[in-house]
Amino acid sequence: QAQLAQSGAEARNPGASVKVSCKASEYTLTGYFVHWVRQAPGQGLEWMGRINPNGADTVYAQKFQGRVTMTRDTSINTAYMDLSRLTSDDTAVYYCAREPTGSYYDCWGQGTLVTVSS
Amino acid sequence: QSALTQPPSVSGSPGQSVTISCTGTSSDVGSYNRVSWYQQPPGTAPKLMIYQVSNRPSGVPDRFSGSKSGNTASLTISGLQAEDEADYFCSSYTNINTVIFGGGTKLTVL
Numbered sequence: 001q002a003q004l005a006q007s008g009a010e011a012r013n014p015g016a017s018v019k020v021s022c023k024a025s026e027y028t029l030t031g032y033f034v035h036w037v038r039q040a041p042g043q044g045l046e047w048m049g050r051i052n053p054n055g056a057d058t059v060y061a062q063k064f065q066g067r068v069t070m071t072r073d074t075s076i077n078t079a080y081m082d083l084s085r086l087t088s089d090d091t092a093v094y095y096c097a098r099e100p101t102g103s104y105y106d107c108w109g110q111g112t113l114v115t116v117s118s
Numbered sequence: 119q120s121a122l123t124q125p126p127s128v129s130g131s132p133g134q135s136v137t138i139s140c141t142g143t144s145s146d147v148g149s150y151n152r153v154s155w156y157q158q159p160p161g162t163a164p165k166l167m168i169y170q171v172s173n174r175p176s177g178v179p180d181r182f183s184g185s186k187s188g189n190t191a192s193l194t195i196s197g198l199q200a201e202d203e204a205d206y207f208c209s210s211y212t213n214i215n216t217v218i219f220g221g222g223t224k225l226t227v228l
Contacts, residue, residue: 045164061216095163102170103150103210104152105156111163
């Protein structure tokens with residue numbers, strides 16, 4: 001059964017960057033899209049972007065353009081989301097999710113809490 | 119792009135049916151059969167319940183069903199059970215090659 005295991009909680013000061021990892025098991029990243037979705041405390045889900053199976057193509061939500069970078073390392077079957085110039089509004093749980101094809105997510109990571117505070 | 123519109127809350131008694139709506143535009147829900155629904159109990163990751171408007175993944179009870187008409191998609195849960203109490207989110211592919219979520223609906227089983 002496919003699983004996505006994310007890195008642990010992070011705390012950052014405003015203006016810093018954070019990189020969250022998402023390790024896939026029981027399947028290979030090269031066969032699927034990986035999306036990143038965040039959820040601020042008590043709020044809904046917000047789509048951030050995705051990286052294509054080929055690893056070369058990414059699509060980011062306009063809101064995060066210029067601040068987010070999504071990459072992957074196929075040698076360790078792990079995807080990454082790097083978010084820079086953090087503000088308190090970026091405090092949220094960040095999820096990675098797998099898309100087979102068809103814009104739906106059949107497997108989610110457990111989530112990574114990122115707290116931005118001075 | 120604004121979030122898809124969902125009612126903030128719905129409720130029903132055990133055994134009853136409830137329907138959660140998800141309204142978008144002709145740029146998303148109305149133009150693509152790429153609407154999915156997720157269930158999220160408190161403190162957990164979302165779980166796929168319906169994909170591509172009306173398809174159920176294996177393991178999801180057939181009490182859960184999805185449909186779409188125009189710019190509005192719907193999730194219907196029949197034979198409500200206490201374990202169905204959770205937040206539910208819809209999502210859709212968009213005409214600018216992105217994904218958009220609904221604001222979420224809290225389902226309370228009375």
